Amino acid sequence: MESRTLLKESQIMKIHYITGIAAIFVVALHIIMRLIVPFELSLEYDYIIANYKNLFYVLILESILVLISVHGFNGIRIILLELRQSSAWENMVTVVTISAMIGLIAYGTRTIILANGL
Amino acid sequence: MKEIEQPTRNNLEGIGGWLNPSRYGWERISYWFQRLTGVFLLIYFIGHVYETSTIVNGQNAWESFLELTQTVWGHLFLIMVIGASTFHSANGIRLVFTHAGIGLGTPGRPDYPYSPASLNYRQKSGIWIALILAAVAMYYGFNVLFGV
Amino acid sequence: MSEQRIKLKVYRENRSQKTGSHYDTFEVPYKKWTTVLDALLYVKSYMDPSVAIRYSCRMASCGSCGMKINGIPKLACYTKISELETSTIKCEPLSNFPIIRDLVTDFSLFFTHHKDMQPYIQSKDNLETDTNKGTFSFYQSPEDVDKYLQFSYCINCGLCYSACPTVGTDMKFPGPQALAQQYRYFADTRDESKNRLDIVDDRHGIWRCHFAGSCSKVCPKGVDPALGIQLLRSYVLGISKNDKVPAKRIEINNNTETEAGAIDSNR
Numbered sequence: 001m002e003s004r005t006l007l008k009e010s011q012i013m014k015i016h017y018i019t020g021i022a023a024i025f026v027v028a029l030h031i032i033m034r035l036i037v038p039f040e041l042s043l044e045y046d047y048i049i050a051n052y053k054n055l056f057y058v059l060i061l062e063s064i065l066v067l068i069s070v071h072g073f074n075g076i077r078i079i080l081l082e083l084r085q086s087s088a089w090e091n092m093v094t095v096v097t098i099s100a101m102i103g104l105i106a107y108g109t110r111t112i113i114l115a116n117g118l
Numbered sequence: 119m120k121e122i123e124q125p126t127r128n129n130l131e132g133i134g135g136w137l138n139p140s141r142y143g144w145e146r147i148s149y150w151f152q153r154l155t156g157v158f159l160l161i162y163f164i165g166h167v168y169e170t171s172t173i174v175n176g177q178n179a180w181e182s183f184l185e186l187t188q189t190v191w192g193h194l195f196l197i198m199v200i201g202a203s204t205f206h207s208a209n210g211i212r213l214v215f216t217h218a219g220i221g222l223g224t225p226g227r228p229d230y231p232y233s234p235a236s237l238n239y240r241q242k243s244g245i246w247i248a249l250i251l252a253a254v255a256m257y258y259g260f261n262v263l264f265g266v
Numbered sequence: 267m268s269e270q271r272i273k274l275k276v277y278r279e280n281r282s283q284k285t286g287s288h289y290d291t292f293e294v295p296y297k298k299w300t301t302v303l304d305a306l307l308y309v310k311s312y313m314d315p316s317v318a319i320r321y322s323c324r325m326a327s328c329g330s331c332g333m334k335i336n337g338i339p340k341l342a343c344y345t346k347i348s349e350l351e352t353s354t355i356k357c358e359p360l361s362n363f364p365i366i367r368d369l370v371t372d373f374s375l376f377f378t379h380h381k382d383m384q385p386y387i388q389s390k391d392n393l394e395t396d397t398n399k400g401t402f403s404f405y406q407s408p409e410d411v412d413k414y415l416q417f418s419y420c421i422n423c424g425l426c427y428s429a430c431p432t433v434g435t436d437m438k439f440p441g442p443q444a445l446a447q448q449y450r451y452f453a454d455t456r457d458e459s460k461n462r463l464d465i466v467d468d469r470h471g472i473w474r475c476h477f478a479g480s481c482s483k484v485c486p487k488g489v490d491p492a493l494g495i496q497l498l499r500s501y502v503l504g505i506s507k508n509d510k511v512p513a514k515r516i517e518i519n520n521n522t523e524t525e526a527g528a529i530d531s532n533r
Contacts, residue, residue, distance in 0.1 A: 009469045010502055017214050024207045039262060043184060045177045052173075065167070072160035079153065082436040082474060083133070090469075104167060111171040128281075128364045129371070131434030135361070141338055142429060145479030149431065152476075216477050219500030225453070228416045228488025236493035237479050 012074065019071040026063045033057070052115035065108040073101040145237055148245045152209050155202035162199050193263040197256050204255040208248035216241065269295045272347055273354040274305055276317055280367045290314065291354070296347045302355065303331055303342035306369075318368035326486050329423030333369050334358040339425040339484045360428040376427055379440040383448040383466075388459035395456070404456045404513040417450035417494050419487045426481035426491050438470035442481035445472055446491035449498040455513040463502050472499055 033051075034042045041047055051057045077097040081090060139150035172183040186192065215221050221244075223235030271293050279287035292313050294305045303321055310317050321331040324343045331342040336356050347355065363371035387395045426442040427433050433441050440448075445466060452462045466472040475495050482492040500506040 005469070008467060009471065009473045010467045013473050014503065017217075020207075020210050021214065024211075027203070035262070039265070043188070045173070045180045048173060048180075068163055072156070072163060075156050076160060078474070079157070081469060082432055082439070085436060085438045085470070104164060107171070108167045111167070111174055114174040129359070129361055130437070131361045131431070133435065135431050135434035142478070142480035142483045145477065145483075146431070149476050149478035213477060216496055217499050218503060218505045219497045222493055222496055225413055225416050225490075225493065225497075227412065228419065228490070232486070232488030234479075234482035234485065234488065234490040234492065236477075236490050236496065237482055241479075 016071060016074050019067045019074075023064065023067040023071055026060055026067065029060055030064055033060075049115060052112065058112055058116060061112055062109065065105055065112075069101045069104045069108075073097045073104075143237065144242050144245050148209055148248070152206060152213070155206040158202050159199070159206060162202075196263060197259045200259040201252040201256040205248050205252040208251050209245065212241070212244035212248065270297070271295050272305070274302075274309060275354050275356045276306070276309070276368065277356075277358040278317070278368055279365055281365055282367075289356075290317075298346075298348050300347050301343050302333075302335055302340075302345045302347060302350075302357065305347060305355075306342060306357065318366075318370045320370050327421060329421035332360050332423045332425050332428070334360060334428070339428040341423060341425070341486050344486050360424055362428050362430070362433045363424060371424075373422075373424060375437065376422075376424055376441065376443070379444040380422070380447060382440060383444045383451070384459065384462070385444075385447050385451060387451070387454065387456045390458045390460070402515040402517050405516055406455055406513050410455045410513065413455075414450045414453040417446050417453075417489055417491075420447065420450075420489045420491075421487055423486065425484045425486065426489075429480035429484045431478050431480065432474045432476065436470060436474055439474045440466070440471065442475070442491035442495060445475065445498065446481075446489060446494035449494035452498060452501065453510075455510060458512050463498075463508075466498065467502050472502060475499070 037047075074097070077093055080093045080097070136150065136153065139147040169183055169187070172179045187196075212221075221238075221240045223238055226235070274292045274294055275289045276292065277287060278290050279285075292309045294308045294313075296305060301324075303319075303324060306317065306319050307321075310319070319331065319333075319342070321343065322328040323330070326341050326344040329341070332339060333342055334340075334357070335342065335345055336350060336352060337358075339360055342357070357369060359365045359369045359371045363373060363376065366372050389395050420443060422443065424443070426446075430439075430442050432439045448462055448466055451457045451459070472495060475492075477492060477496060479492050482490045485491060497506070501508055
């Protein structure tokens with residue numbers, strides 16, 4: 001029979017739907033914050049560092065990082081699970097996608113923390 | 119279920135079936151496009167996190183990164199990202215409603231010509247709206263990026 | 267009046283002989299009402315009797331003659347040559363089914379997926395309900411029947427299974443037919459099984475359906491499996507409440523039906 005998994009597939013998919021919808025809002029905010037200033041200014045080093053020191057901006061960025069990493073890597077997990085169906089492959093897919101999720105979130109959070117401290 | 123062995127996978131359409139959206143109407147096209155944009159956006163996102171992280175290496179590092187992306191090709195690529203994310207989001211919202219059973223009609227007594235209730239004008243409009251929003255967003259992005 | 271003729275390009279392969287595949291082209295006469303099945307049987311009768319095809323009822327009722335006609339899964343008996351717009355008609359076996367020979371494919375995995383759904387009325391203890399002993403019958407109103415009727419029209423032809431993109435890569439995915447049948451029994455008030463949702467709540471179960479809708483597009487009987495699957499998913503998600511009232515059982519005593527408080531047999 002089926003092996004026990006940490007989360008039921010229905011729970012994973014609920015997370016997928018919720019992260020997707022929440023991501024739309026925070027990414028829209030991220031884009032709007034660039035559009036309300038002159039385009040050239042939005043790319044200047046000092047302006048961006050100043051943004052990183054703003055707590056609200058930092059929270060938006062961290063939310064985008066977490067929500068999109070979870071949603072995106074779960075999507076890749078779904079696509080990879082559909083390609084092959086042996087236990088070895090499925091376990092590998094689970095391990096790789098969760099590691100990639102954590103890895104990307106860790107790397108991005110490091111950027112945010114370092115830029116905030118600069 | 120028993121382990122499915124690889125050698126018995128004969129005559130499966132495989133990824134070719136995913137990649138050919140032409141045979142079954144708009145809903146299949148939207149499935150194809152949702153997958154394509156999803157994978158594309160994930161790759162873009164990983165690159166974006168990596169590249170924007172150059173800011174922690176100082177102003178020179180940041181400016182040499184900008185030289186790479188503030189080019190014509192960089193802008194065109196970003197316009198594709200804008201289109202992909204708009205379609206993926208709008209179509210994704212449609213799919214959330216669909217997966218919850220909303221907007222599909224109710225079971226009834228089928229009669230000739232057996233048009234399926236679930237492939238109704240609401241679903242098709244949703245797909246077309248997502249495509250149109252993506253085109254509009256790409257047009258707007260083009261205006262902003264190329265300063266027109 | 268000159269006879270109209272059409273070219274039929276038929277896929278030929280014998281998997282057990284391992285000689286590879288090729289297409290044979292036959293030119294057959296046809297009239298306005300000639301179906302692809304008629305044309306294939308003409309080929310078998312007058313040109314090449316070795317073409318292997320499955321067929322039975324010739325009226326879209328048995329589901330045997332499913333094949334890809336010009337790349338789209340269709341029933342050969344239900345497709346008129348005059349309605350196809352090409353001058354050559356390509357007949358290939360259904361994809362996603364292992365090929366046995368020519369246009370005949372192996373449905374065993376398809377039937378296994380269907381059986382895994384426990385496609386029979388069950389009592390509360392998940393036991394198959396047997397009304398043959400004549401002890402009771404179920405009461406269902408027309409509204410109760412409409413909830414699942416269209417899904418019961420499925421003839422197991424396999425066209426939906428062939429069209430589904432997920433089936434094309436995932437052999438553990440039950441396929442649109444099995445999932446729609448799971449909904450058919452779930453919505454049926456006679457069924458009291460408690461585990462129908464758990465059977466499909468699996469990483470290769472209902473969640474690998476992405477509503478590409480190709481199943482409903484090709485279904486010849488109007489079953490609309492995509493509708494059944496999305497409705498079932500709304501129950502698995504908890505968005506639709508599972509408040510089905512089980513059908514009343516009517517005791518049969520000495521050949522008369524009686525039930526305390528109510529069904530008027532004169533109605």
